[in-house]
Amino acid sequence: MAGGLGQGTGKSARTYAGLGVPLILPAWLIIGIFLVVPILIMLVYSFLTKEFRGGVIWEPTLAAYDQFFFDRGLFGDEPPKIEWTYILIFWRSIWQAGLATVLCLLIGFPTAWFIATRPPNSRTIWLFLITVPYWVNLLIRTISMKFLIRDNGPLNQWLLDAGLISEPIHVINTATAVQLGLFYSYLPFMVLPIYAAVERYNFALSEAAADLYASRWVTLTQVIIPSVKPGIIAGCILVFVPSLGAFLAPDLLGGAKNFMIGSLIEEQFKGAAGNWPFGAAAAMILLTMVLIVLIFYARSQARGAR
Amino acid sequence: MKNLLKTGASALALSLMATVATAEGKLSIYHWFEYIPQELLDKFAAEYDVEVTLDTYDSNEALLAALKAGKLGQYDVAVPGDYMVEIMGKEGMLDTFTDDEMPLKGNILPQWMDVGFDPGRKSSIPYQWGSTSFSVNRDVYSGDIQTTDIIFNPPEELKGKINVLDTAGETLTLASIHLGIPQCTTDREQLKALNDLVQNAKQYWASFGSDVAKDVLVSGDAAAGMIWNGFGMKAREEGANIEYAYPAQGYIVWMDNVVLLKDAPNRENALKFMNFLLEPENAAAVTNYARYTAGVKGVEPFLEEAVKSAPELNPPAGGNPQFVQACDEEVQKVYDTIWTNLKK
Structure with missing residues (x-):
């Protein structure tokens, strides 16, 4: 995949190849200093005495x-x-993040499809x-959202005024409110990558499928979804990962009644516990989980490219 | 420039801009949220020609964590509560000042002078003091509220409509008061009883929140809520039909103190600011804003009528006020486990 442009384009590719290292250097430095070093500090802290x-x-x-891992x-x-x-x-965090991802996908995919099928100038507005x-x-x-x-x-x-309900629906300070907050916060992260994928989709393929007597369902599952799959997976990751560490929605909408991973870690640093090594360890375990998801994604991408 | 500012004719915004543009020095304050009026900061900035910056925190523990994580040396003054002054002192986070450096030290009320957490007031001055218990919405519940049962064993009307403070220190201390057990107890039966109490009471609680403690009462999200007395008074003044309780079992009292931080980048200005806050007029301005009680002599002429007569600020005689104690590591570990179990 990576070789697609570089190989065989002759002189110009070789001319620019030398520029690659200096161009990528600032990005490497930023990632190195502000991402890798803090993670290493966290890793070390998680093995130190509180x-x-x-x-x-x-x-x-x-x-x-x-x-x-052990209860004493x-x-x-x-x-x-x-x-x-x-x-x-x-588990609560994973469940909430997973549900938010599914809901975002169910709403986000049709939305992205709708936008991508508008005339080009109105797409910008959408x-x-x-x-x-x-x-x-x-x-x-x-x-x-809390006010609403x-x-x-x-x-x-x-x-109530419309007479649709006779008693207020109690949502605030429940898991449903947390879910609503996550879903709302991260929906655009699902729409945008899927939109980018759908926009590149060759609609002639759908026509061809129809010409070959594929039903709409078969066209969707066998033709469209495989084509836009990278966008769907990217969207799912962009929703799932931040949802997993979210603490604003659980605190403000869920009434901080139940810890999520994010608020548990926050408590170790900001709360009375003041247990930095444990906070670091919980963060490392979270990071490991996220990495597993990303590796799974990278491998499925690599398989798709082959 | 200074004179021009002092004539005071210029608009507030203008004076602020002018101060920023010409300030000779700086002052960096680390403070609780919603606890000092902007006008007072502006007044100090204008009087001493100092550029003032203010960052906020929402619990004593958050303050400690931030200072430990490397913010010591960045701020000049902070406003920890009583037990946290003691902890910060032991952690070596406080600087001391001499009596000469604090000319208005004599303004401190005698009962707040020789305090256990800072004997002789070497590093701190009183800011405000108050109490922590709870307020109850009188439209929802009209029965007796002078009991901690309201929070831990509530009447039917209040079940599921209670907010508690999201800090283990205050909530578990009030729970200890409810049970009548000493704070920082090492007695296992008592600690188990504390654990069982909050585990059981959680079903009645709608939410945990400190900075939202006022908002949930005003909006009606909560019909009863643990709150600090002044914050509760503000909530009442914002339209909630609530009453603040001084429960018979006891309640928490605290004093917040302005401390001189170690390695303060602007030590001179920090001392000026602390002196400034010992002037009765300025201490009263904080009280009028935050609705707590000053620890300084001679504030009465400057106080608003509403503050003088507020039921929140006039605890009944007797009662059982208790300062939060800083537990040792062994007990604190059990408290942490109880708190995590509670919120799991």
Whole structure:
């Protein structure tokens, strides 16, 4: 795939090839300094001894990972059992992020398809409308959603006034509200990559499929979806990964009643626990999970390219 | 320029711009959210020709974490609560000042002078003090509210409509008061009882939130909520029909203090600012804004009537006020486990 342009184009490719290293250098430096180094610090911290009220003592230990996987009771002196607390918190985050991804896909795919099939000049307007909410900070948007969905907020008020419901629908401070927040926050991340894929899709293929007596369903599943699959997978990753670490929606819409991975980690650094090694370990475990997803994606991409 | 500013005829925005443009020095404050009026900062900036910047935090623990994570040396002053002053002192995060450097130190009320968390006031001055208990919406519940049962064993009307503070320190301390057990107890039965209490009470709670504690009461999302007395007064003044309780079992009292941070980049200005806050008129301005109580003599003439007569700020005689204690590592670990279990 990578060789497509470079190979066989002769002199010009060779002329520009030498420029590659200096051009990529700033990106490498930024990634190296601001991404790789912090992750390494985090990795090291996760194996250090916790200092009371935040901070670390430079003595290596597995205590943070032990705390994650083993339950030793309220006073820490019972024989170790499997610790379900953090597994539960991680499972809650994965479930919420997965559901948000599925919902975003169900709404995002038709939306992207709709936009990509408009005349080119009106597509710009539709895309513009998709990105408008992004001019406002995520925190403000999440608080706005809280205003909208609260028990005596406008949405419930309209439904009551219209006589559609007799009692306010209680959504605020529930898992549903968290889901709503995640779905709303990350929907454009699904629409945009799918749109980019659909826009490149050769609609003659659909016509050809129809000419060969393929039903609409078969055309969709056998022709269209395989063609735009890279866009779908990219969209899913862009929704799933940030949802997994989200803490604004759980805090503001879910009432901070149940930890998600993000808020659990935040608590280790900002809260009374002040357990930096454990926060780092939880973050490393999260990072490992995300990496597994990305490797899975990369491999499926490579297979697709072959 | 300074004179021009002091004539005070210029508009606020203009004076602010002028200050920024010509300030001779800087002052970097690390403070709680919604706790100091902008006018007072502007006044200090104009009087001393100092450019003031303000960052905020939402809990004592968040303040400590930020300073530990490398922000020490970046701020001049911070405003920790009583027990956190003690912790920060032990962590070596505080600088000391002499009496000469704090000419208005004599303005501190005698009862706030020789405090346990900073004997003799070597590193801190009083900012405001107040209490932590809860407010209840009187449209929803009209019964007796002077009991911690409201939060931990609520009447039918309040079930599922309660907000508690999202800090283990205050919420678990109020729970200890409810049970009548000492803070930082090492007694296993008592700690188990504490764990069981909050585990069971959680079903009645709608949300955990500190910075939203006022908002949820005003909007009606919560019908009862743990809150600081001044914040509760603000909520009432914003239209919520709520009443602040001084429960019979006891309640939390605290004092926030302006501390001189170690390695303050603008130590001189920090001292000027602390002195400035000891002037009765300025301490009163904070009280009028934040609705807590100053620890400085002579504020009364400058106080608003509403503050003087507010039920939130006039605790009944007697009662059982308790300062939050800083537990040792062993007990704190159990508290952390209880808190994580509660929110899992």
